[in-house]
Amino acid sequence: MKRELKVDTNKSVLDGIAGAKERLGKDLLLLAHFYQHDDIVRYADFVGDSLQLAEKAAASPDARYIVFCSVSFMAETARILCRPDQEVLHPEPHARCPLANMASIEQVEKAWEALSSLGKKIIPVVYVNSNADLKAFCARHDGMVCTSANVKKIFSHVLSRDASVFFFPDENMGRNVSASLSLSGEEMFLWDPERGLGRTGPGSPDKARVFLWEGFCIVHRVMGAPDVSKVRAEYPGIRVIVHPECTPEVYNQADLSGSTNFIKTTVDKSPEGSKWAIGTEWNFVNRIKRENPGKLIVPLREERCKEMAKVTPEKLLRVLTGLVRAELPGRVAVDEAVAREARIALARMLEIP
Numbered sequence: 212m213k214r215e216l217k218v219d220t221n222k223s224v225l226d227g228i229a230g231a232k233e234r235l236g237k238d239l240l241l242l243a244h245f246y247q248h249d250d251i252v253r254y255a256d257f258v259g260d261s262l263q264l265a266e267k268a269a270a271s272p273d274a275r276y277i278v279f280c281s282v283s284f285m286a287e288t289a290r291i292l293c294r295p296d297q298e299v300l301h302p303e304p305h306a307r308c309p310l311a312n313m314a315s316i317e318q319v320e321k322a323w324e325a326l327s328s329l330g331k332k333i334i335p336v337v338y339v340n341s342n343a344d345l346k347a348f349c350a351r352h353d354g355m356v357c358t359s360a361n362v363k364k365i366f367s368h369v370l371s372r373d374a375s376v377f378f379f380p381d382e383n384m385g386r387n388v389s390a391s392l393s394l395s396g397e398e399m400f401l402w403d404p405e406r407g408l409g410r411t412g413p414g415s416p417d418k419a420r421v422f423l424w425e426g427f428c429i430v431h432r433v434m435g436a437p438d439v440s441k442v443r444a445e446y447p448g449i450r451v452i453v454h455p456e457c458t459p460e461v462y463n464q465a466d467l468s469g470s471t472n473f474i475k476t477t478v479d480k481s482p483e484g485s486k487w488a489i490g491t492e493w494n495f496v497n498r499i500k501r502e503n504p505g506k507l508i509v510p511l512r513e514e515r516c517k518e519m520a521k522v523t524p525e526k527l528l529r530v531l532t533g534l535v536r537a538e539l540p541g542r543v544a545v546d547e548a549v550a551r552e553a554r555i556a557l558a559r560m561l562e563i564p
C-alpha cells in the first residue's frame with residue numbers, strides 16, 4: 212500500500228533513507244512499531260506491534276542488519292531473538308519506555324522474596340515492555356513473557372496450573388485481563404514496595420490469584436471515562452476500542468479492547484460508514500484514519516508517546532548511512548547470560564498454544 216508522504220521531514224532526509232535502503236538491499240531489515248512517525252513507517256519493511264515485531268525479527272535469519280524503530284526494550288528483544296552474527300541497531304538508544312522503567316530487577320527480586328514466604332505456587336509473568344533482566348528473572352522462576360496480544364492466554368495458562376500470577380510492570384493491563392477472566396478485585400493484590408504484604412485494600416495476599424505491580428503507561432493512563440462519555444455524546448452510535456493498558460474505568464466502558472494489531476485489524480475490516488473512537492497512541496490512530504477514508508475515526512484522546520517520537524527520520528538516516536560505510540551506529544548489545552535466560556522466557560511465551 213502506498214503510504215502518504217508527510218511534508219515536515221526534509222526531502223533530502225527522505226531521499227537519503229530511500230537511497231541507503233536501496234544500497235543495503237537484502238542485508239537490511241527495517242522494522243517499525245505502529246506508533247512510529249509516518250516518515251519512518253513508510254520506509255519500513257514490516258510494521259507491527261511488539262509481538263509481531265519480535266516474531267518477524269526471529270524469523271529473518273537472512274538479514275545482516277536489523278534496524279529497529281521503536282523504544283529500546285523492543286530492539287533489545289530483537290537482539291535476544293536474533294542470531295549472534297546479525298546486528299541489531301536502534302536509532303535512538305535514549306528512547307526508553309517509561310513503563311518498562313517502572314520495575315527494576317532489585318525491586319522485583321525483593322517482592323519475589325516476600326511473595327515466596329506465602330507458601331503459594333506463584334509464577335512470574337512479565338509484560339514484554341520490560342528490560343531484559345526481568346525477562347531473565349522470569350525464566351529462572353518457571354515464568355514467561357507476555358504481550359498485549361497474548362496476555363489473556365498466558366494468564367489462563369498459569370491459572371490452569373493452579374498457580375497465582377505475579378505480573379509486572381503494568382497494573383492496568385493486569386487488572387483488565389484478570390477481570391476478563393472473571394477474577395474479582397479480592398483475588399488481585401497490588402504489591403506495594405513500601406508496605407510489602409501488609410498493604411490494606413480490597414485484595415489479600417492469601418486469596419490473591421494475581422499479584423500486580425504499580426506501573427502504568429503514561430499515554431494510556433490519561434485516557435479517562437469522561438473521554439468515553441464525550442465521544443459517545445458527540446458521535447451517536449460510535450464504537451469505542453481501546454488498548455488494555457488503559458485504566459479499568461475506560462476498559463470497562465469500551466466496546467472492544469486488544470493489542471494494536473487487534474485494533475487495526477478490527478477497524479480495517481469494519482464496514483464502510485462505521486464509526487470508531489480509538490484509545491491508543493495518536494500517530495497510530497491518525498494513520499488508521501487515513502487508511503480508512505470511508506469511516507469516521509477519532510482518537511479517544513490525542514496522546515502521543517514522547518519516547519517513541521525520539522526516533523526520528525534524521526536519526527534513522529544516520530544509522531543507515533553508517534551501515535553503508537560499514538559502521539554500526541546504535542548497535543544494540545545484551546549481556547549473553549541475560550540474553551540466554553530472557554530467550555527462554557520469550558520461547559515459553561511463543562510455545563503456549
Ligand code: SF4
Pocket residue numbers: 282308309310311340428429430431492516517518519
Ligand atoms: S506508548 Fe506507553 S507503553 Fe508504549 S512505549 Fe510509550 S510509554 Fe511505553
